[in-house]
Amino acid sequence: MSSLGKIAILGGGTWATALAKIVLMNEKHINWFIRRDDQIEGFYKLGRNPSYLTNVKFNLAQITFYSNIEKAIKDSDTIIIAIPSPYVKQYMRKIWLSSTLKGKFVVSAVKGMIPNDNIVVSEYLMSSFKIPQEYIGVISGPCHAEEVALERLSFLTVASYDTTRAKLLSDAIRSRILNTSVSDDVVGIELAAVLKNIYAIIAGVCSGLQYGDNFQAVLMTHCAKEMKTLLDAIAPMERSICEQHYLGDMLVTGYSQFSRNRTLGTMIGKGYSVKTAQLEMEMIAEGYYGAKCIHEMNNHFKVDIPIAQTAYEILYEKLRPQTAIDELIKKF
Numbered sequence: 001m002s003s004l005g006k007i008a009i010l011g012g013g014t015w016a017t018a019l020a021k022i023v024l025m026n027e028k029h030i031n032w033f034i035r036r037d038d039q040i041e042g043f044y045k046l047g048r049n050p051s052y053l054t055n056v057k058f059n060l061a062q063i064t065f066y067s068n069i070e071k072a073i074k075d076s077d078t079i080i081i082a083i084p085s086p087y088v089k090q091y092m093r094k095i096w097l098s099s100t101l102k103g104k105f106v107v108s109a110v111k112g113m114i115p116n117d118n119i120v121v122s123e124y125l126m127s128s129f130k131i132p133q134e135y136i137g138v139i140s141g142p143c144h145a146e147e148v149a150l151e152r153l154s155f156l157t158v159a160s161y162d163t164t165r166a167k168l169l170s171d172a173i174r175s176r177i178l179n180t181s182v183s184d185d186v187v188g189i190e191l192a193a194v195l196k197n198i199y200a201i202i203a204g205v206c207s208g209l210q211y212g213d214n215f216q217a218v219l220m221t222h223c224a225k226e227m228k229t230l231l232d233a234i235a236p237m238e239r240s241i242c243e244q245h246y247l248g249d250m251l252v253t254g255y256s257q258f259s260r261n262r263t264l265g266t267m268i269g270k271g272y273s274v275k276t277a278q279l280e281m282e283m284i285a286e287g288y289y290g291a292k293c294i295h296e297m298n299n300h301f302k303v304d305i306p307i308a309q310t311a312y313e314i315l316y317e318k319l320r321p322q323t324a325i326d327e328l329i330k331k332f
């Protein structure tokens, strides 16, 4: 066990499974909370997640499964949250008012905001659970779970207000398949992850509308500029947008065949309704929720973010994708 103590992963989906593989490259044991008992039973039968990343084999002797979130947290020291943002509150409500998280290093691997509250997960954890900021962390970067499963070299960034703590986790997960770095831009990195999901939806919409690589490059350039504008307005600090956890994550999500957000956008560009496209996909495209959060948050900040606004209008105001993109291009 490293000085991070016992590590718990919360969530049973694709990213939780990839993170479990990543952590177990170095750690001897993890605690793993999964909400469904039948999924845990499937793990015991198959030695792998029966529902997500089913090609990743685990040594079950290295895992203690929990269907009780409170117990999983109590038995652990470092808690990695890998739950889609629309459900974070629903899961965490189970430990509401308890002091279960006290003294734990709580790390969000979520790339989304809390719907309606329109705050990033680190802010939610600090305000709702009174976690001191030095005990908060974020894991982000250009990293598709599917490529972790294939053991393709990936890069992740661990951010925390306490960079010593971030470094501990960064060192603990570095392996032959994963390079890691450290940052102190917690909120900036979380916001960048929300934005890149939204931009990937727009990249997909444009691909579905038959725009080619020439246009995609221009679109991505404008997305990077818009990302910098919003981050500098909301979480001002010295930063280069060219880092892997800002630009890198935006590029992988905007271009990759594995991106759920890009896939959702492509279907919408091809003429699917938003609802039908969501139903056809078995996983969650968080940019759908992120677009609304950013729109509502920006009602207050009033930063000029036409690409994110275009996504909102396509996803929530039923604006015809071609009309929306035509209008957006006039602003480039």
Ligand SMILES: NC(=O)C1=CN([C@@H]2O[C@H](COP(=O)(O)OP(=O)(O)OC[C@H]3O[C@@H](n4cnc5c(N)ncnc54)[C@H](OP(=O)(O)O)[C@@H]3O)[C@@H](O)[C@H]2O)C=CC1
Pocket (backbone or CB within 6 Å): 011, 012, 013, 014, 015, 016, 035, 036, 051, 052, 082, 083, 084, 085, 087, 090, 109, 110, 111, 112, 143, 144, 145, 146, 282, 283, 284, 286
């Ligand atoms: N996938 C990736 O490559 C990466 C993902 N992330 C981020 O990780 C987070 C988790 O995403 P990911 O694991 O990929 O998502 P998935 O779509 O793979 O997993 C969905 C998870 O959410 C649960 N879930 C689905 N519907 C509900 C519901 N109505 N109520 C409660 N729980 C529900 C599922 O449980 P059940 O099976 O029981 O329905 C499952 O555990 C996201 O914030 C994502 O942006 C970050 C980096 C990379």
Ligand SMILES: O=C(CO)COP(=O)(O)O
Pocket (backbone or CB within 6 Å): 111, 141, 142, 143, 144, 145, 197, 200, 249, 252, 253, 258, 259, 260, 261, 262, 284, 285, 286
């Ligand atoms: O965050 C990711 C890659 O870095 C995953 O993106 P998608 O949710 O679009 O698949």
